[in-house]
Amino acid sequence: MRNDGLSITHSHVGPVCVVTLDGRIDSTNADDLMVHLKGLIDAGEKNVLVDLGAVLYLTSAAFRVLLVATDEAERNAARLALCSVIGQVRELFEMGGLVDAFTILGSREEALAQLD
Amino acid sequence: MLSQSLVLARKLWPSWTDSRVERQLVRPPELLYAVEESPPPTVLVASAVQHVAVIAITLIFPLILGAEAGLNRLQFIDLVSLSMLAIGVSTILLCLRSAFIGCGYLCPACYTAIFLGPSLFALQHGGLPLVFGMTIVSGLVQVVIAPILRRLRALMPSEIAGLVIAIVGLALAALGVRYMLGITAQETVEPSYLVVSALSLAAMSALNVWGKGYPKMFCVLIGMAVGYIASAALGVLDFSSAMPPDGLPILRLPHLDHIGYRFDPIVLAPFIVAAFASTLRVMGDVTNCQRLNDKDWVRPNFGSLAGGVAGNGLATIFCGLAGTLGPNSYSSCIGLSAATGVTSRVIGYAVGIMYILLALVPAAAVLFAAMPKPVMGAALFFTAAFVFTSGMQMITARMLDARKTLVIGFSFAMAVMADVYQNVFMLAPAVLQPIVSNSLVLGTVCAVTLNLIMRLGIRQRVTLKLRQGENKREAIERLLSTQGARWAARREVINRAIFGAVQVVEVIGDPAGGAEIEASFDEYNLDLLIRYAGAPLLIPEKRPTRREILASDEGERLLAGYLLRQSADRIAARAIGNRAEIYLHYDH
Numbered sequence: 218m219r220n221d222g223l224s225i226t227h228s229h230v231g232p233v234c235v236v237t238l239d240g241r242i243d244s245t246n247a248d249d250l251m252v253h254l255k256g257l258i259d260a261g262e263k264n265v266l267v268d269l270g271a272v273l274y275l276t277s278a279a280f281r282v283l284l285v286a287t288d289e290a291e292r293n294a295a296r297l298a299l300c301s302v303i304g305q306v307r308e309l310f311e312m313g314g315l316v317d318a319f320t321i322l323g324s325r326e327e328a329l330a331q332l333d
Numbered sequence: 334m335l336s337q338s339l340v341l342a343r344k345l346w347p348s349w350t351d352s353r354v355e356r357q358l359v360r361p362p363e364l365l366y367a368v369e370e371s372p373p374p375t376v377l378v379a380s381a382v383q384h385v386a387v388i389a390i391t392l393i394f395p396l397i398l399g400a401e402a403g404l405n406r407l408q409f410i411d412l413v414s415l416s417m418l419a420i421g422v423s424t425i426l427l428c429l430r431s432a433f434i435g436c437g438y439l440c441p442a443c444y445t446a447i448f449l450g451p452s453l454f455a456l457q458h459g460g461l462p463l464v465f466g467m468t469i470v471s472g473l474v475q476v477v478i479a480p481i482l483r484r485l486r487a488l489m490p491s492e493i494a495g496l497v498i499a500i501v502g503l504a505l506a507a508l509g510v511r512y513m514l515g516i517t518a519q520e521t522v523e524p525s526y527l528v529v530s531a532l533s534l535a536a537m538s539a540l541n542v543w544g545k546g547y548p549k550m551f552c553v554l555i556g557m558a559v560g561y562i563a564s565a566a567l568g569v570l571d572f573s574s575a576m577p578p579d580g581l582p583i584l585r586l587p588h589l590d591h592i593g594y595r596f597d598p599i600v601l602a603p604f605i606v607a608a609f610a611s612t613l614r615v616m617g618d619v620t621n622c623q624r625l626n627d628k629d630w631v632r633p634n635f636g637s638l639a640g641g642v643a644g645n646g647l648a649t650i651f652c653g654l655a656g657t658l659g660p661n662s663y664s665s666c667i668g669l670s671a672a673t674g675v676t677s678r679v680i681g682y683a684v685g686i687m688y689i690l691l692a693l694v695p696a697a698a699v700l701f702a703a704m705p706k707p708v709m710g711a712a713l714f715f716t717a718a719f720v721f722t723s724g725m726q727m728i729t730a731r732m733l734d735a736r737k738t739l740v741i742g743f744s745f746a747m748a749v750m751a752d753v754y755q756n757v758f759m760l761a762p763a764v765l766q767p768i769v770s771n772s773l774v775l776g777t778v779c780a781v782t783l784n785l786i787m788r789l790g791i792r793q794r795v796t797l798k799l800r801q802g803e804n805k806r807e808a809i810e811r812l813l814s815t816q817g818a819r820w821a822a823r824r825e826v827i828n829r830a831i832f833g834a835v836q837v838v839e840v841i842g843d844p845a846g847g848a849e850i851e852a853s854f855d856e857y858n859l860d861l862l863i864r865y866a867g868a869p870l871l872i873p874e875k876r877p878t879r880r881e882i883l884a885s886d887e888g889e890r891l892l893a894g895y896l897l898r899q900s901a902d903r904i905a906a907r908a909i910g911n912r913a914e915i916y917l918h919y920d921h
Contacts, residue, residue, distance in 0.1 A: 243806060274832040281892070
């Protein structure tokens with residue numbers, strides 16, 4: 218799905234549902250991301266991995282959505298982790314002091330190896 | 334009382350107490366021991382000894398000062414011992430990791446040609462006391478510069494720093510030739526000196542070009558050893574002339590007989606230039622250390638840079654007090670740590686302690702004090718080549734437009750003219766003598782002045798009106814990406830500015846009458862001014878808690894303000910009537 222600057226796709230690698238984001242995440246598309254993630258969790262996905270490698274930047278609205286989705290996953294006995302948090306996106310996580318608020322797992326390959 | 338002091342410190346030293354969160358270093362996999370890691374004792378000692386050997390080469394600069402000052406044997410040994418002590422203390426001050434002093438990396442100190450020229454100039458005007466007094470002043474200048482590093486970038490851009498280094502290289506080469514050939518006041522040449530220096534220089538050059546591993550790494554030291562052997566064979570080496578008259582004890586506290594302090598404004602200019610040049614070198618070296626220890630390095634951490642410059646300033650003051658030349662961070666040691674993959678800060682402390690202990694061993698001082706002049710000359714001439722070319726590389730690292738070409742071309746020519754037409758420049762009024770009688774000062778003053786004049790009118794500005802209902806993110810990205818390319822702005826800075834503007838617009842929503850973004854750019858600054866109808870943005874100093882962010886839109890807005898504060902280099906918001914403005918500044 219490509220909507221207003223952000224492409225959201227998902228695929229399955231073993232037991233892990235990998236959500237690939239491409240573009241920028243702000244208030245204009247954060248709700249779409251929330252709907253997508255909540256849909257996966259409600260559908261019973263137990264391991265959701267969000268790949269941020271192709272994200273240019275994310276605003277406070279995006280951080281809030283990711284926090285809400287993380288809580289939602291925990292409530293459903295599922296796990297939501299992030300991977301490929303690099304470059305400017307990583308800086309934003311660090312600047313916001315939000316690195317510890319999420320499970321961040323290195324590259325996609327490393328993350329899949331850990332979640333498998 | 335402490336909190337009051339911290340508030341005062343925050344006002345005085347904003348770059349030290351930067352509110353931005355310090356990035357976590359991402360350890361490069363190729364490093365064997367990163368900055369915070371402690372290697373086992375054997376690796377620690379072996380690494381420290383290598384650094385001690387590399388730094389030892391630069392003791393040549395205090396030796397030259399001692400030779401030019403005509404010190405007697407004992408004073409010469411004292412000078413060398415105190416120079417070892419001072420370089421040990423300097424290394425520790427540079428490597429320290431504390432709030433205000435030290436860069437926090439393995440960044441050892443060395444003696445440098447940067448201070449040699451000004452020191453020889455001061456020596457002519459007022460002897461060693463003037464050298465030491467003005468070295469202290471130069472250290473104070475660095476301590477004052479440290480907190481305002483960011484603001485000085487426009488005054489001393491990298492091409493002017495390169496020019497200063499290149500002029501230092503030229504001066505060094507001239508002095509090297511004098512020592513290599515044994516040129517006297519009568520302009521005669523000493524044939525044995527020529528043989529010794531040629532052999533020594535050939536060994537250094539051959540090992541540097543064709544050698545590998547340790548021979549390449551220690552080419553200067555090996556070349557100097559070749560020079561010592563050749564000097565001994567030709568009767569130029571005379572250890573007895575360096576021995577104290579009453580024998581050589583195993584341990585000896587250096588005496589302070591040759592030390593005194595004088596201050597004279599007539600030689601102030603070269604020492605201020607040296608302070609700036611030294612500061613620039615510390616900045617370059619510390620930046621290199623940061624890159625070496627951080628796989629995801631994006632831009633320099635100014636807190637660490639300021640600490641490094643303050644540490645170098647205090648080290649310079651200590652060197653002046655201890656009766657020796659000013660120090661500087663040492664690029665070769667950073668190159669060595671990169672080559673070996675051992676960058677632990679603790680090695681810096683070990684190097685410092687080793688030099689402090691060596692200062693108590695007079696035999697070590699005698700070994701250096703007896704260094705024949707042609708060997709000194711060969712080492713000087715060899716290092717001059719690297720100093721000069723590294724200056725040239727700094728000059729050409731950025732594209733030279735017409736403005737920069739004239740600044741560098743005119744200033745370099747003036748620096749050379751100061752030496753070529755020395756007699757003519759001596760006719761200048763007395764008030765200008767401190768500037769025109771020294772090539773380093775004349776070149777630097779010319780460059781800084783011309784640079785300031787030619788910067789007039791280079792700031793470019795563009796305004797974007799964001800209408801109600803339009804896709805503001807796309808408009809912002811289009812404007813800043815297009816203008817950024819036109820301005821040749823760094824992509825990383827433009828990306829941060831795009832995030833800043835999009836984040837602001839997200840928080841202010843879709844205000845009545847739209848919003849206006851004014852972007853202005855020059856080589857060192859990118860500024861955004863965003864005007865809109867509404868209340869000014871909240872920019873909290875503390876990050877909202879997870880609970881606050883999740884609880885309400887207000888929590889999200891606080892996070893937005895906090896992210897903006899952290900991502901911009903400066904930020905301000907204010908209300909003007911029923912309208913508001915937010916200012917975002919990014920260093921470029």
